[in-house]
Amino acid sequence: MISFVTLILGLAFGTRPIEMSAAPDVSSIEVLLDGRVYKTLDAPPWKLFVDLGPPMPHELAAVARNARGAEIGRAVQLVNLPRGSSEAFFTLLPGAGGTNRAASLTYASSRSDLPQGVHVTFDGTTLDSGSFERIRLPEFRPADVHVLRAELKFRGEEAATAELLVGGVKRESPDGPETMRGETQAELTAVPAVFRGKPPAAARMAGWFLADGRPARVEAVEQIPGDIVFVMDERAAPWLQALRRRLFAPAVYGYPLGEGQRMRFCWPATLPPQESASGYDVFMRSGDFTGKWDVRRLLVDAEVPSYEGAPRLVDAASVAAISIAAGNRPRAVVLLLADTKDASRISGADARAFLRALRVPLHVWARTKELGAAWGDHKVIESTTDLHSAVSELTASVARQRIVWLEGRHLPQSISLSPRAKGVTLVE
Numbered sequence: 001m002i003s004f005v006t007l008i009l010g011l012a013f014g015t016r017p018i019e020m021s022a023a024p025d026v027s028s029i030e031v032l033l034d035g036r037v038y039k040t041l042d043a044p045p046w047k048l049f050v051d052l053g054p055p056m057p058h059e060l061a062a063v064a065r066n067a068r069g070a071e072i073g074r075a076v077q078l079v080n081l082p083r084g085s086s087e088a089f090f091t092l093l094p095g096a097g098g099t100n101r102a103a104s105l106t107y108a109s110s111r112s113d114l115p116q117g118v119h120v121t122f123d124g125t126t127l128d129s130g131s132f133e134r135i136r137l138p139e140f141r142p143a144d145v146h147v148l149r150a151e152l153k154f155r156g157e158e159a160a161t162a163e164l165l166v167g168g169v170k171r172e173s174p175d176g177p178e179t180m181r182g183e184t185q186a187e188l189t190a191v192p193a194v195f196r197g198k199p200p201a202a203a204r205m206a207g208w209f210l211a212d213g214r215p216a217r218v219e220a221v222e223q224i225p226g227d228i229v230f231v232m233d234e235r236a237a238p239w240l241q242a243l244r245r246r247l248f249a250p251a252v253y254g255y256p257l258g259e260g261q262r263m264r265f266c267w268p269a270t271l272p273p274q275e276s277a278s279g280y281d282v283f284m285r286s287g288d289f290t291g292k293w294d295v296r297r298l299l300v301d302a303e304v305p306s307y308e309g310a311p312r313l314v315d316a317a318s319v320a321a322i323s324i325a326a327g328n329r330p331r332a333v334v335l336l337l338a339d340t341k342d343a344s345r346i347s348g349a350d351a352r353a354f355l356r357a358l359r360v361p362l363h364v365w366a367r368t369k370e371l372g373a374a375w376g377d378h379k380v381i382e383s384t385t386d387l388h389s390a391v392s393e394l395t396a397s398v399a400r401q402r403i404v405w406l407e408g409r410h411l412p413q414s415i416s417l418s419p420r421a422k423g424v425t426l427v428e
Contacts, residue, residue, distance in 0.1 A: 002026060002064040002073040010280055011319050012079055013055045013346070020046040020062050026072065032061040034411065055318055055346060055354040057081050057411050080354070081412075082326030086154050090164035098140040103164065105132040109154040117153040122146060124223065142167045145202060145220045147405070151327070157287055161327055163188065165219055165405065168202075187409045188219065190328035192359050192401045192427035195221075199402055199424075208421040209406055212414045217407040225260025226330030226398035228295075229320040233268050233311040234304040235338040239367045241300055243384050256292040258399045263289045263298065266320040268342075269307030283312075283319050295391045299336075310343035314351045321360040325412075330401030330427075332394060337366040337375075348375055356428045357413040361397065365390055401427055 005019040020029060022044070029041045031048060039048055052058060057080045064073035077083075086109035093102045107115060120129040122137055123146050129135055140146050145168035152160045165188070191209065199205075205218040257263055267284040284305055289298055317335045324331045333355065346354075352375070355362045365379050366372030372380060379390050406415070417426060 002029065002062055002075050004060075004062065004075050004077055007077060008060070008079045009083055010282075011055060011315070011322060013052050013350075015049050015051045018048055018050050018060070020075070022046055022064050023073070025066055026064040027067045028065045028069075030063040030065065032059075032063065034059055035061075052079065054350040055080055056357055057413060059411060080322065081358075082322055086152070086158045086160040088150060088152050088160040088162040090148055090150065090162050092164065092166065093134065098142045098167065101137045101140075101166075102134045103137060103148060105129070105135060105150055105162065107132075107152055107160060107162075109152075109158055109160065115152040115154050115160075118150060119152075120148075120150045122148050137166070140167060144168060147220050147222050149222075149224075157285065159327070163190075163328065163405075168219065187407075189216075189406045189408060189410045189412070189415070191404045191406055191412070191415050192330055193404050194400050194425050194427060195402055196423035199404075205404075205421075207418055208424070209404065210416045210418050211406065211408065211410040213416075215418070216410065216415070219405040219407050222403040222405065224329055224403060225258065225262070226332070226401060227324050227327055228257075228261065228263045228332050228334065228394065228398060229266050229324050230263070230299065230302075230334045230336065231266050231268060231313055231317045231320055232299075232302065232304070232336035233313060233338070235311075235341075236299075236336045236367075237302070237304065239338045239381075240387075243300070243387060256294055257290065258395045261290070261395060261398060263293065263295065265302060266316050266323070267305055267307070268311035268313040268316040268344075269305070269309065270312075281315075281319075283316050285320075285323075295395065296387055299387075310341060312344045313337070313342045314344035314346050314348055316344075317362065318346055318351050318354055321355045321358050321362075325358050325360055328403060330398045330403065332361045332363055332398050334363045334365060334394065335375075337364065337371045337378075339367075340371065352376070359412050359415075359427050361427060363390075363394055 002020060002022045005021050022029060029046055031038045038050060041048060059076060060079055061074060061076045063071055066072050088105060088107035091104045093104060095101045118129045120127045120135060127135060146166045148164040148166055150162045199221040202218045202220055207215050209216045209218060265286040270281040270283055313335060317333055320333050324333060352362055364372055364375040365381050369380050372378030381387050381390060
């Protein structure tokens with residue numbers, strides 16, 4: 001009935017042309033930006049320009065109406081939110097209760113026919129994923145909510161994540177009876193938060209979280225290792241390598257990634273035009289580092305790939321934030337500033353606001369106080385002690401994060417806490 005011809009992938013801001021395709025019986029199209037009518041088109045061609053403003057997560061919708069004004073179709077796409085070229089989802093196979101249950105995993109990727117790696121967990125416990133058509137689940141208590149998760153890696157560092165909530169109860173109305181929610185591939189929103197002590201049961205957090213000012217149901221709270229992305233260029237190497245002699249002294253060596261944490265680099269340069277689609281800037285990135293890698297050693301020994309043109313550090317940090325949010329895991333982006341030269345199209349203030357809206361913490365590490373001053377909160381790295389302290393605080397802050405799963409699809413900046421919430425803060 002109606003669909004977007006223009007798909008907005010990656011990072012988008014400013015004025016963008018949008019085109020839609022609609023059936024012959026469509027008389028008008030309402031274009032909504034974040035739930036508000038942006039413009040109404042009364043006749044084809046179904047084209048317009050939409051001003052997205054500075055980088056920010058958006059929901060862009062097109063509502064098709066017939067001659068009587070009735071809605072006859074709707075298309076929705078998310079802007080500046082994770083939309084990878086690889087996708088995956090679960091289907092719970094027929095059965096009843098929490099015994100002898102299984103799920104199938106379906107996936108697709110533009111980079112490869114088969115995934116190069118698959119990691120499936122049920123409430124944090126790794127499952128055998130030998131057969132994607134039938135993944136056997138451990139016995140579970142149907143009255144409780146359980147999280148089935150799969151993380152898939154494809155060629156070219158493409159990745160996809162699938163989550164399925166299994167079990168649990170819900171009320172159809174505030175005063176209605178509790179009924180089995182059933183096993184569904186529900187629309188969910190992952191919200192990173194930090195709890196003071198052990199998180200309470202989901203049922204005890206009723207009314208704690210709000211979406212656009214209205215209560216959002218907490219389905220589950222997940223504890224899972226996090227992701228860290230470092231954004232730096234070749235000018236950071238001399239700065240960090242100056243610490244090498246003291247950095248690897250036995251007394252201070254050995255500050256590894258936390259258990260299960262993943263680290264990677266996003267370089268401030270894009271792939272050559274022949275290696276990316278027309279009109280898209282695809283920033284270079286490294287593979288993931290996991291296990292007992294020493295974070296400081298990775299930073300000092302990092303080999304920045306060669307590229308042409310001036311670095312775009314701020315742009316790269318913004319793109320890295322979208323990428324890291326796609327995993328629905330605890331997260332942080334670290335921007336290393338060794339010089340003032342930066343050809344980014346996004347300002348530092350807009351980038352910080354964008355990452356705050358995405359709920360991706362931004363850590364700024366600067367070679368000097370003057371370099372970091374424009375960013376507000378930052379750390380100056382002038383010694384081994386400074387680097388040791390910064391790495392320690394970084395990995396610990398990511399480890400403290402928990403993922404709260406809210407029912408429904410919500411823009412991340414629409415989530416807030418109500419006065420009823422106790423002992424919890426949202427990650428920004």
